[in-house]
Amino acid sequence: MDTSKRFEKGNGGCPSIQCETNQDVLCQSCASGVVTAAHRVAQRAAEPCLFGKGGTCCRNCNMGPCQIIEGVDQMIGVCGADAATVAARNFARIVAGGSSAHMDHGRGMALAFLATARGETPYEIKDAAKLRATAQRLGIDPADKATTDLAIEVGTLLVNQFGQQEGGLALMKRAPKARQEVWAKLGVAPRGIDREVVELMHRTHMGVDQDAANLLFQAARCALADGWGASMIATELSDVMFGTPVPIRTKVNxxxxxxxxxxxxxxxxxxxxxxxxxxxxxxxxxxxxxxxxxxxxxxxxxxxxxxxxxxxxxxxxxxxxxxxxxxxxxxxxxxxxxxxxxxxxxxxxxxxxxxxxxxxxxxxxxxxxxxxxxxxxxxxxxxxxxxxxxxxxxxxxxRGKHYIPVHQMDVVAGFSHETITYMLGGRFRGSYKPLNDNIANGRIRGVAAIVGCDNYRVLEEVHIELAKELIANDVLVLVTGCAATGMGRAGLLTPEALSMAGDGLKEVLEAVGCPPVLHMGSCVDNSRILIAATEMVLTGGLGNDISDLPAVGCAPQWMSEKAVAIGQYFVSSGASVIFGPSFPTTGSKVVTDYCFREMENLYGAHWDVAQTSNEFANKMLDHINAKRKALGLDK
Ligand code: CUV
Ligand code: SF4
The missing domain is CATH 3.40.50.2030 (Rossmann fold)
Structure with missing residues (x-):
């Protein structure tokens, strides 16, 4: 990647990067002397360490660090570890790191929720209806219970999920039956939340688990404890406490x-x-x-x-x-x-x-x-x-010399899974049937999630070009995290963006005033996508499991370890995921093949990698088309 191109204007403060707004601000005199990640990318060697990047550099003990090259006998670890073991261990530790972030977040929310239920904070239970629905899902009968008592019961049960040692996670029972069977068969159903991170850290310690596939099973279990455990708890309790999102107009940039x-x-x-x-x-x-x-x-x-x-x-x-x-x-x-x-x-x-x-x-x-x-x-x-x-x-x-750029853009956000059922539900408000029907009849070809971070190592605004390409092909796009903010800056989160959508998608969404790209929230809110996918399966007509849906996810500019944890819980839940610009195991063909191919046999979904928006779009559309064909939707 030629990073010198970032500083075309050459005054040291004016990087020519992705976003026009960033460039505008950084070119002002008040900004001179401010160093950003864009500057640091350019100041560093152009590429990150190649060994580190491919996942085959190990420093898990003090006989190393060991650089390992797959297929070169003298380049294995001092302990004898080969590239597959090291790449799997490193990948697993990324998942553990990412999951732990969501787990601490989820725990914090659960504790704050419990304190609120007890009347110890200034927050309140804003969505009592969602509290009741959540209670029911957890097997708690809400009948005749006061809101605060119910909240204490729900909060206590969910706080206990974090330290639980055995038994499954309560919210996993929401998943399609077929998916729960896959997890049971593979032995990847989490037993508690924190336990899975601790076990993964243990198993990746020097001299413990040295079987790449076995390590990756535990990585899947840990990621599932994030998605169907911690992140889902965070989202659900935040909604109950602060209100379930409904469509709302605001601005970004x-x-x-x-x-x-x-x-x-x-x-x-x-x-x-x-x-x-x-x-x-x-x-x-x-x-x-x-x-x-x-x-x-x-x-x-x-x-x-x-x-x-x-x-x-x-x-x-x-x-x-x-x-x-x-x-x-x-x-x-x-x-x-x-x-x-x-x-x-x-x-x-x-x-x-x-x-x-x-x-x-x-x-x-x-x-x-x-x-x-x-x-x-x-x-x-x-x-x-x-x-x-x-x-x-x-x-x-x-406040001294300053500069506020003009750039801001209208967005419509607030697409919780509840909102989607309501808006797209037509006369079946509260149902995914109309969405499923429109997918079956081909007006909507499928659903794509574009999630995750943005990253100065990526020069092209992949998110935006990719989203445009997908909606033009009648694919409904769901977004979260910083990808969503980028879409907002580009004007894709407004109903007016429907002018860029294909005829089928336009027809369906115009009727309800929805943008073609639906902002579903923060990173923990990727759990909303799990629920939406589950509801699509339960509604019927699109197969028995998440892996049957014409749906696919991606994180084209991932940066954080959390993104990898999210990707792994999607794959383990049956939704294929494409990452870019790189994938963290490419130093080992064995592990990369396992993630890109073998996981398909196990989970009905796999990882993949792409770089340009075009490459992403082609892979995602191919995936959706293949799923449609398997469902018999296209002749
Ligand atoms: Ni949690 S994880 S850069 S803020 S999306 Fe944004 Fe989202 Fe990635 Fe971080
Ligand atoms: Fe090297 Fe093995 Fe130690 Fe890793 S665990 S640093 S491969 S000796």
Whole structure:
């Protein structure tokens, strides 16, 4: 990859990269001196370490590190480990790392939920209907129970799933029967949530599991504990507590920052902090304090998945995706960036340091040199939030030279699985039947999920071109995470984008006013896609299992370990997944073949890799066409 092309304008501050907005901001004089990930990609050697990239570099013990080359006898590990073992171990550890992030997030949500049920936080149970439905799914009879009692029962059961040692996960019983049988047959049904990560870390320790296939079974079990366990718990409880998303119109991109308000960006993942800030930002006391320093109020905007959480539920704007986090600061117009956990580049600290911007860490789990730490305690969530906002208000008079770009775009978000049934349900509101029928009759060819991060190592905006190609071919596109934010910037999350869709898709969606690309939320909300796929199966007409559906997923610019965990739970659930621009096991043909081919025999779904949007689109359309054919939908 020729990274020199990124700096065509040559002033050192002006990378020619993906997003026009980023370039616009970084070319301003106020941004000079701000170093972003784009700069660091260019400053480093052009490619990441080739051994590391292919997954065959091991440093799991102190006889190494060992670089291993498949097929070269003298290039095996000092312990004798071969490339397959090492690639499988490394892949498994990526899954463990990614899953653990969602598990800690899910646990945090479950504990906050339980505290809320007990009346110990300022949050409430906003969606009592969803609480009842969730209780029923968990085998708890909601009849005649008060909301708080029911919430305590549900919260207790779900908190216990994390430390559970035996028995299956409660929410896995939602999956199609055929899928549960696949898991049982392969022995990959998780027994508890945390247990599967610990076992995976143990099995990848030096001298334990040395059978690549066996390691990858445990990786699948761990990933399933993420998708059908931790992530699903996080999504469901966040909905019950903060409201199940419904379609909502708002804006994305850096232009959502405001000239005359105190700009507070909230970056990270767990919605508890962002929700509290949203409550506090409207508090008359805080508004008065903001006015005292000459601002009209507090403007809260999201970055990364926290942004997706508050966009979906509150219609608050998103200032930026992952690749924009430092660029948002480079405007010089942000009074505070409040972060919790995950996807926060350490580079935000020096970037904030160039300005009056207060960088505030809130989680004991994630501190950053140069940031001030204000521990967020959900029991006193409003007070913590106010304390944080006061830092931002104090910074407002110090705002110096700054530049807020004009770029912002309308988006319609809020497509929970419940919303989709309602909107696409036609006269069957609450049913997937019309969607299934439209897939069967070919107006909609299939469903594709484009999820995951954005990444400066990828020059082309793959997400956007790919989505355009898919909708033009009558494929309904579901998006989450930073991919969703990118689609938003490009205008694909509005009903007007239907002009780019094929005739069939257009006809179906125009009638209900849906965009052709449906924003389903944050990364933990990929669990919504599992549920939507399950509902499609249960509705009938498209086979007996998720692996029968004309559906496929991808993460074309993955960066985080979480993306790999998500990919693996999709594959293990029967939905094939294409990653790009690289796949982390390519140093071992044995392991890569296993992921790309053998998994198809086991799970009815497999991994694949692609680079350009064109390559992604072709593979995804081929996949959908093959599934349609197998279902007998196309002659
Ligand atoms: Ni959790 S994991 S960069 S914020 S999507 Fe965004 Fe999403 Fe990847 Fe991180
Ligand atoms: Fe090398 Fe084996 Fe130690 Fe890995 S576990 S570093 S391959 S000796």
């Amino acid at each position: 850096i232009g959502v920052l405001k000239e005359d308000e105190v700009n507070v960006t909230v970056h990270g993942h767990e919605p508890v902090v962002a929700e509290a800030l949203a409550m506090a930002a409207n508090d008359p006391e805080i508004v008065a304090e903001a006015k005292k320093v000459g601002a009209k109020g507090v403007n809260l905007a999201g970055v990364c998945c926290t942004g997706n959480e508050i966009l979906m539920r509150r219609g608050l704007p998103i200032a930026g995706s992952f690749v924009q986090q430092e660029v948002v600061l480079a405007t010089g117009a942000v009074e505070a960036m409040v972060v919790d956990v995950q996807c926060i580049m350490q580079g935000v600290s020096p970037a904030a340091g160039q300005f009056h911007t207060r960088l505030v860490t809130t989680s004991e789990k994630a501190k950053i040199p140069g940031a001030r730490h204000i521990a967020f305690d959900e029991h006193r969530a409003l007070d913590s939030a106010k304390e944080i906002l006061r830092q931002a208000i104090a910074a407002y008079p110090e």
